[in-house]
Amino acid sequence: MSSTRTRTRSEVVRSTFPLGVATARQLVALGFNERTVYKRCLPGGPWRRLLPGIIGLFTGTPTLEQHVRAALLLGGPDALVTGLEACRRHGIRRGPVRATGNNGSPAEVHVLIPASRQVRSVGYVLVERTHRLPEPIVRSGVPLAPVARACVDAARRLDRPGDVTELLSDAVQRGLCTIGALGEEIEETSRRGTAIPRGVLQDVAEGVRSAAERQAKALWKQARLPEARWNVPVFDEAGRFLGIADCWVDDVAMVWETESTEWHISPADHDATVERAAAFTAAGAVYTATKPKKLRTDPQGVIATLRATYERARARPRPGLTTAPRGSGKPHSGPQRP
Incomplete structure (x- = not known):
């Protein structure tokens, strides 16, 4: 095989298989002898075998593609x-x-x-x-x-x-x-x-959006507290949207959130989380938050905190917070939180 012919065939191989991956049958159809194909995959050769019958037309480490x-x-x-x-x-x-x-x-x-x-x-x-x-x-x-x-x-x-x-x-x-x-x-x-x-x-x-929230939901059941709703919009008395509450206890206007850093993909998102918590508190909701790690390492401590928070919420007059804007007559999906 002359150098000109070799160079031409190499160009054909590169243009036919731009990712540098081909089957042995494809290479034979292109004019290579089957024995030559596998000989080129031996140590020191220009090719490598990736899978049975599948050839990498290179010597380096394969990419994901x-x-x-x-x-x-x-x-x-x-x-x-x-x-x-x-x-x-x-x-x-x-x-x-x-x-x-x-x-x-x-x-x-x-x-x-x-x-x-x-x-x-x-x-x-x-x-x-x-x-x-x-x-x-x-x-x-x-x-x-x-x-x-x-x-x-x-x-x-x-x-x-x-x-x-x-x-x-x-x-x-x-x-x-x-x-x-x-x-x-x-x-x-x-x-x-x-x-x-x-x-x-x-x-x-039912509204759970992460592994941490799923753990939180299970803990809430263990705490044997009144039924809660998950990831619902909350509005103040004037109908202004306050935010999406991870866990909302409507009878006492209590908010419980899992502060997962996975949601804080940017400083702006983190700021929004902090501002939402402040808005809930300013509007009269009793607010508590738990780190996901604590759900795993101290579930009984979390349950104790939830029970105490609920009792504190129940002891004060319930503010006029709602999960539907004034005059809508139905729950409102609200903007999505980050």
Whole structure:
């Protein structure tokens, strides 16, 4: 093979596979001998084998995009990405981090393929055969499962309710999918692994927006205090909007909030949180707040504080605060808090 021919073929390879990932069959179809393909993947060669039959046309460490492309090539035509990787690409930011393996192996990439295709999971790729292959949503050239499907596929493989809460609630809060869509997806999928997502989704439907708030809700029940409402708008006597209360006890106009720093993504957001607390207090609400860590480390102390706060609220005249603006006749959603 002359140098001119080699250079031309290299240019063809680069233009045909811009991400530097190809199947061995694709390379053979391009004119390479199969033995040559795998010989180039030996130590010291210019290529490397990423997965069975999948070749990296480089020698360095693969990027995330190259790992994802390799996973899709392994799955074959119609394969699409689901699970946590798809959730991140859809814009969901909260939930568990995609952990790499102990030996530095890539983070798992979960792909869906038609049930008729015989491809097994290998390495970092989790292959799931399905009779319910959805229409893909393509983002930056990568075919993804729709948001609700990606969330439920990820949630079914998580064993910590807090992680599931963060994942599902973030998808809903960002307007990426609805509670109804998540519920429908849970009903349609296999029941395996859905116990935690089902329980979490019920809490999300009732207004819980984070793992900390889910813990708070459980503690409130343990405290055996009157029924509370979660994430509701509060207005003063003149109908002015004060803010969204994490936990609102209407009979005594009491507010309890979980001060999670995850919400303070900017100084402006932090200032808004402080101003909201001041507005509640100035309007006459009895206000208390708890750090998420304390919910875990001192639940009995939190319960004692809640009971004492409730008694203090009950002992004073209730101010004219409401969860609906004057004259509306119905609850008002109010502006969203940061």
